[in-house]
Amino acid sequence: MTDLQISRSVRPRPILDIAEQLGLQADEVSTFGINKAKISLRVLNRLKARPLGRYVLVTAINPTPLGEGKTTTSIGLAMGLSRLGKRAAVTLRQPSLGPVFGIKGGGTGGGRAQVLPMEEINLHFTGDAHAVAASHNLLSAFLDNHLFHGNECAFDIERIAWPRTMGVSDRALRQVMVGEKAQQHGSQFVITEASEIMAILALASSQVDLRQRLGRTMVGLKQSGAVGTAEELGCAGAMAVLLKDALLPNLVQTLEGTPAFVHAGPFGNIAHGNCSILSDAVALRCADYVVTEAGFGSDLGAEKFFNIKCRVSGFKPAAAVVVATLRALKLHGSGGVAKVGAPLPSGLTGPNMPALEKGFANLEQHIANARIHGIPVVVAVNAFKDDVPAELEWVRNRSREVGAIDAAVSTHWADGGRGAELLADAVVRAVEQPANFTHLYDVNWPIRKKIETIATKMYGAAGVSFEATADRQIDAAESLGFGRMPVCMAKTPLSLSHDPALKGRPTGFTVPIKELRILAGAGFVTAVCSGIQLMPGLPKKPAGERVDLDPVSGEIVGLS
């Protein structure tokens, strides 16, 4: 059965039942149809005295282009915890229409480890991403309108720093010329999941905080050299109004009825890669175990979880789960090449102990990356049906040798929560271990030192080089007073390094930084590695080509 067929074969429980199971009151739940709801932030005040649940981060090794099953593992783990009698919830990012119609497809899990309703979550869901784009582009329009009507604030047209955004992968919008006559200037579109407004939505702690962050958002520099903001343009209030409902966490459920929050969708490679703080906050007040996923490997989403998201929220993770597959470990050990749309070579799918042994080094770095933040690590080996049992066992043992508290084989994709019980049991034990969560760097360090620390400690780099533009932008950011913010790295997910071709655990490389962007409202600076684009392109045969409406049933086909 396809994911869509499995999804449709399950009759979901009314979302009001799921909410009740979490202890939410009817007046805190606003339903969208029978399967989706938004949760009022009033619940945070009502439950403020309730102890927070255990916060479990799910991360991964550097994935193949097919992914490691991090979303399915997160969902499976929450279902497994539920089967062990724990009050569990999972928090995920909302999928992006870019990948849904591009290369990757949807982001609601797969097999027996999915969140429901699959189609709606993968498409418009409750409209949050559209609201982000509308809010973002309203500011773009206000800014250009200000230039058009006389530029009273005296913006420097050469130093406009606010892009536009679009919720699709559209390569042709990377560099555009907009405006007319004296107001004409170069501009960019970033995908909505890389928009600063998406980051603000994901990091805001309240409606008031959202409003303030929007006001602080920097749109460019003035001729005086001073920072121009959304507040000055009179746009921040309207932007907040557009995000009023989007700010509320979305509640859905897994195939087995476990509560699932799906809220905000910053990408893991080119943005900060984590679901909203508010969804985690609600989940942590309602559930005893909250499983949250960060995008891509520990070099990307997890690092930003530890050093951006948790720094803002103050929540401390109790453990990390690092997801790996045998095939990806073999890929890191030169077992073969994975191409989207082509069958995997037998060097990856069949027995290949030499490649596994060699590629394990990648996992070793990711285990260390979580441990350096002071928390226990459980490795989840996401198993396929033809995986060799001895290889799985070897990975479990090696993982413990290099510092994981435990390692469990998980078959949630095929078996749902039942297949994740061993993993859930390992996690329950791990969160009882002493933990001393710490950030990787002092946020007051100079920007270059923070980037170098991330690159050397988390990626294993020999150092960092800065292109002239980046150097200038870093100096400018520091002199403008934006030096004391955390850094969001924009980097390939396919390697620990900046170079997707470098597999395993490369050493001796220098990470090149081409650009530094100031996201004053989000509260971080983004350091963009050379070659990285904030607007993806579509492949030659986009996934959207297979998606259609069945002419007879009227149902969606081809969504995956």
Next chain:
Amino acid sequence: MTDLQISRSVRPRPILDIAEQLGLQADEVSTFGINKAKISLRVLNRLKARPLGRYVLVTAINPTPLGEGKTTTSIGLAMGLSRLGKRAAVTLRQPSLGPVFGIKGGGTGGGRAQVLPMEEINLHFTGDAHAVAASHNLLSAFLDNHLFHGNECAFDIERIAWPRTMGVSDRALRQVMVGEKAQQHGSQFVITEASEIMAILALASSQVDLRQRLGRTMVGLKQSGAVGTAEELGCAGAMAVLLKDALLPNLVQTLEGTPAFVHAGPFGNIAHGNCSILSDAVALRCADYVVTEAGFGSDLGAEKFFNIKCRVSGFKPAAAVVVATLRALKLHGSGGVAKVGAPLPSGLTGPNMPALEKGFANLEQHIANARIHGIPVVVAVNAFKDDVPAELEWVRNRSREVGAIDAAVSTHWADGGRGAELLADAVVRAVEQPANFTHLYDVNWPIRKKIETIATKMYGAAGVSFEATADRQIDAAESLGFGRMPVCMAKTPLSLSHDPALKGRPTGFTVPIKELRILAGAGFVTAVCSGIQLMPGLPKKPAGERVDLDPVSGEIVGLS
């Protein structure tokens, strides 16, 4: 009280009650919160034997920039009909974020004649406009991606005809350069309410029809001269999937609990200006009187209602209501100038019989414009509290003299449905009159003849001139086989002519056409008058500057 305060002072009935009142079954209604719902198209099949209700079009004279109160009159009339014991519903377009944050403000009526929930309908509502934009821009991305990956279909890059779209008023996006290197080309953004996809949503008669229209959508010409379509690009299925829920009519209610359908939002000046055929279809099967509004004056929305919308749907209007205000009639009679944001001069607001007599000619043309389509006309004088009773009475009498069946003064803004009872009574009598609805032109006529007929008959023009580009485009459209479609005129709403400065009932003018666009999926061609832009700009002080969240209550303020 502000509109927002009035809106909040009323406790809406559960939308399921409103649906039940219309005879809808629970499984045909999908709720969004407690105040909004989408209606399944299954109802059309279940009720196909039920006679259609009486279909009443509400149009207006050429408005002041403040509007004539056409939306409030439509809402008030439906409430008034309800008070007379009729089973009535109103169908409206969804407001656009462009005007909401630009000049005009929201589009949910005002005073005691509003639809609820005001804030949500004016903002994201059920996400339909965002779905339209996503569907539109996916096709843009697929097209440029096709060029990038080798242009297998051999599109002529100089004859790409598919714009992008954005749901805000953003003047800087009127003409842009997109793409890189050999794929770079000029492009445009149109506001979402002028997108062909919005027109398709509004004109589709079923999901299958939607899918077919999307497939026929023309994206440009190939080097061979042949038409390239969305179907060929493999995008039409995904576009339809993005519109699957947007296609379903939205049900809300008036302040007095009258059923209101708010669905699709093509602008009246630069698009075809009418709510969806499907919302009218559902309303006509459920209610005995369906009041529907068309954008701007009878020269714009009503003409396109008669000759585009009704031609597609086959529904026949039983009567037209032409809305006028004393102040606008005086404006047409040189009584003074109306500027947005400035108080109206006393020549418009105070007694001014000479200006009224002179300006009445504008109303006379609009009455004739409806009558030429074979249906009876009722004039609604939308009264303000300081209007001179003798002037109101004079307009009533003159209206009957020039061909209106009746004319009623309506005070729905101040008094709700009670204030519209006289109007409702006049409409009930009007729809009993013999009607012989006819189109203005034969759709098989040459394009130029159709445009000339609209201009001379509906606008009172002496003729039409075609710029060289338009001439070439008309010839091309006809040779490509698109000559036998209705014409959608894009023209200023502020005058019967193409020139906003020509008030009253101008004569002797020649309408200049600068461009002809082929909307093959929507099934019409758009003739754009010189000076008209398909992407509006914002004023110097946009309405959005006043919109904010109250820092204490968290509620929206400043939305109007």
